[in-house]
Amino acid sequence: MFKLSVSFALFGLITATQGPCDECNQVSAALRDRIVQDGSIKMQIGLLSSRVCPSLDDPDFCQEMLNEHWLDIARVLHPFNFSPPKACERTNVCNGLITPIVREWTCENCLAGTATLQKFFKLDQTIAESISFLKGESFCGKREKKTDDCNGLVEKLMPSLLPGLAGILGARAQGFCTDTFSVC
Template structure:
């Protein structure tokens, strides 16, 4: 419920944007903060479990599903390492939107999120994130961590990209009324 409220506030902010690259930076700063919040990270773990462990019921306690344990162990710290780099507002706005001083509309923002989610599923993008996480930025050669990244990261990443795309396609320019 809290995660829905956080995204609703975020989507309301998107719907009200009018302006330039500065607005893009503001929106993606809000987004980065939102996806790193405890409630949204818990929501990501729920969906990650559903994507990576289809035989598990994500509504059941994690100790009933061996597959979910590493997700709940690694995901909260993984996103703290990954998102500040790969969702850094300047990086997102400049690479995805080719940020300029042109007007930044709600539709531009929605399109940027679709592009961002689409970019998450490209092999090179996934490979770049995997190498980033397996190195000194996160796993630092810890065998259990590297094993988690090898076994789970790609399927979780692709699944979350699909979730983000479907959610934002419906809500971005017509956010729920608070």
């Protein structure tokens, strides 16, 4: 019984002193779980088509590829990028460079968390790793036609689409925080 009491006491201490890395990981996991749902992926297709594709050299190609492939891409890419603690470590939340300030979920700290994750989408390392991941067995390697077409598609569109997702997250951050953490 004593061991059980000590375990609960330690658990209480750990959760009471939860730091920014843990909180960022919670936001990252919640976002990952939300953005792989069919409704969210369909929204991503619409928003990327209207916000990113028009700025590219071949907007029609971009829209066609989003309609044809984004559902499959999102289902493998989002869990790859948002498996805690990847995004939070890469944006310096988990390495002590950001001072712990959050003790309870508020609109402000949830929005700050989503802003951190927006930065993650724009990092050159994130884009390069995402391209490499998609060109591997998780996406291009699973295609029926294993050709360079898939690799070319990934290399051509991902450098624009990932930052585009950052913009979508920024535009939808308040709704995400309201729906997920009941703040804002």
